[in-house]
Amino acid sequence: MARVKVLVTEVHAGEGDRLAEALGSDNEFEVVAYAQDGLDAAQAAHRLHPDIALLWEDLPGVSGLEACEVIARAAPNVAAVLVTRGDAHAMQSRAMMAGARLVVGEHELRTLREQLSELGRQRQNTTQDWMPAVTDPGRAPVVYTVCGGKGGVGKTTIAVNLAVQLARRHGERVVLLEMVGQLGDAAILLDLSPVHGLLSLAELPSVDQEVVRRSTYQHESGISLLPVTSEHPLNEMPLAEAVNVELIGQVLGLLKRQFTAVVVDCAFTAWAMVSYISKRSHVVMCVTTMDDIVALRDASVMLELLTDSGVDKSRIILVANKYRKGAPLGPEDLTRVTAWEDPFLIFEDAKSCIAAVNEGVPLVVRTPTAPAAEAVARLAALAAEKGRQAATTGSTRPGVGTSNAK
Ligand SMILES: Nc1ncnc2c1ncn2[C@@H]1O[C@H](COP(=O)(O)OP(=O)(O)OP(=O)(O)O)[C@@H](O)[C@H]1O
Numbered sequence: 001m002a003r004v005k006v007l008v009t010e011v012h013a014g015e016g017d018r019l020a021e022a023l024g025s026d027n028e029f030e031v032v033a034y035a036q037d038g039l040d041a042a043q044a045a046h047r048l049h050p051d052i053a054l055l056w057e058d059l060p061g062v063s064g065l066e067a068c069e070v071i072a073r074a075a076p077n078v079a080a081v082l083v084t085r086g087d088a089h090a091m092q093s094r095a096m097m098a099g100a101r102l103v104v105g106e107h108e109l110r111t112l113r114e115q116l117s118e119l120g121r122q123r124q125n126t127t128q129d130w131m132p133a134v135t136d137p138g139r140a141p142v143v144y145t146v147c148g149g150k151g152g153v154g155k156t157t158i159a160v161n162l163a164v165q166l167a168r169r170h171g172e173r174v175v176l177l178e179m180v181g182q183l184g185d186a187a188i189l190l191d192l193s194p195v196h197g198l199l200s201l202a203e204l205p206s207v208d209q210e211v212v213r214r215s216t217y218q219h220e221s222g223i224s225l226l227p228v229t230s231e232h233p234l235n236e237m238p239l240a241e242a243v244n245v246e247l248i249g250q251v252l253g254l255l256k257r258q259f260t261a262v263v264v265d266c267a268f269t270a271w272a273m274v275s276y277i278s279k280r281s282h283v284v285m286c287v288t289t290m291d292d293i294v295a296l297r298d299a300s301v302m303l304e305l306l307t308d309s310g311v312d313k314s315r316i317i318l319v320a321n322k323y324r325k326g327a328p329l330g331p332e333d334l335t336r337v338t339a340w341e342d343p344f345l346i347f348e349d350a351k352s353c354i355a356a357v358n359e360g361v362p363l364v365v366r367t368p369t370a371p372a373a374e375a376v377a378r379l380a381a382l383a384a385e386k387g388r389q390a391a392t393t394g395s396t397r398p399g400v401g402t403s404n405a406k
């Protein structure tokens with residue numbers, strides 16, 4: 001492992017060596033510069049990019065605190081550590097306000113090595129993992145929710161194929177999150193046999209990245225699945241009520257550290273949950289069929305619930321699935337009932353859909369030129385564009401953005 005580069009300072013002769021000695025001699029740290037005043041230290045931090053700058057509080061000219069402040073701006077990757085002659089604890093808040101990462105008392109230099117190792121580890125962990133999600137607009141995570149006001153309208157079919165398409169054609173690192181209310185269908189569509197899932201997480205006192213990883217299954221298409229599954233037999237499964245919004249918030253947050261696209265297959269079971277997830281989503285696909293007037297009305301209610309709860313209209317796509325030309329009801333009827341222009345149409349394509357389910361191969365992989373597969377591919381392109389734009393330019397706060405909500 002690369003050695004940690006340290007800049008040391010001294011007010012009185014020999015103090016730089018004292019700090020260097022406190023760092024130990026086992027090659028973990030390498031002293032790259034000595035500085036005798038605060039200005040000198042800040043210049044060296046800017047020029048040499050050490051990992052850590054050890055600054056005595058009473059450096060002449062520019063003090064240790066002032067040097068912390070200027071280093072935080074001029075060389076933000078350098079961790080400024082203030083060494084105080086007095087009580088480190090009492091100095092804590094002033095030092096933190098100046099941008100120091102740590103305060104060490106002169107009388108506890110024997111713990112310096114240990115504290116700096118910990119600081120180095122923390123910094124490495126943080127930056128490695130999710131830094132690109134912050135600095136690279138192309139990797140800002142996008143949350144897509146697929147929901148609907150009615151069962152059996154094609155939510156899981158669309159969510160699975162959307163996820164696969166986002167991974168294969170749009171270069172996203174995708175996880176499909178199956179919400180409670182779904183019964184594990186996503187795993188069947190992907191021919192996976194998961195053991196743990198969201199309901200397993202609900203049994204733990206707390207969730208962290210490691211347990212979420214253990215419940216996430218990789219599919220050969222490139223996507224990962226966090227299924228609803230629990231390792232218990234169906235009749236002993238923990239209750240879906242155990243999955244609350246706090247857990248979902250935590251899981252969503254952890255998935256966003258690791259993936260650039262989170263696709264949520266969200267059944268209409270508990271409205272509080274659907275609303276919670278939708279408000280945190282960059283794109284919400286509200287799926288309906290146009291079989292009968294009930295389907296149209298349910299779509300209308302769902303859209304109203306979404307917009308009333310603060311989901312920006314510009315983030316919603318109304319998807320009319322299983323469309324048949326010549327059917328008694330069509331897109332004009334859907335628009336009349338919902339007041340929603342231009343629903344996104346997906347043709348009925350029972351042959352391809354049934355074969356895809358039975359073979360456990362997603363539609364967009366098995367028969368990419370089938371009408372339903374082509375439509376989902378277009379939907380993925382539309383959603384990806386909307387999602388990336390929302391994730392890089394806007395906040396998910398309700399009402400922020402280019403709203404033209406009713
Ligand atoms: N465009 C389509 N053409 C024909 N059949 C379709 C289409 N989309 C989905 N289906 C079929 O409709 C059925 C229900 O789909 P799916 O399970 O995706 O719905 P769902 O909304 O997730 O249902 P649930 O509410 O039970 O979770 C499945 O048999 C699926 O293959």
Ligand SMILES: [Mg+2]
Nearest residue numbers: 155156182185
């Ligand atoms: Mg489903």
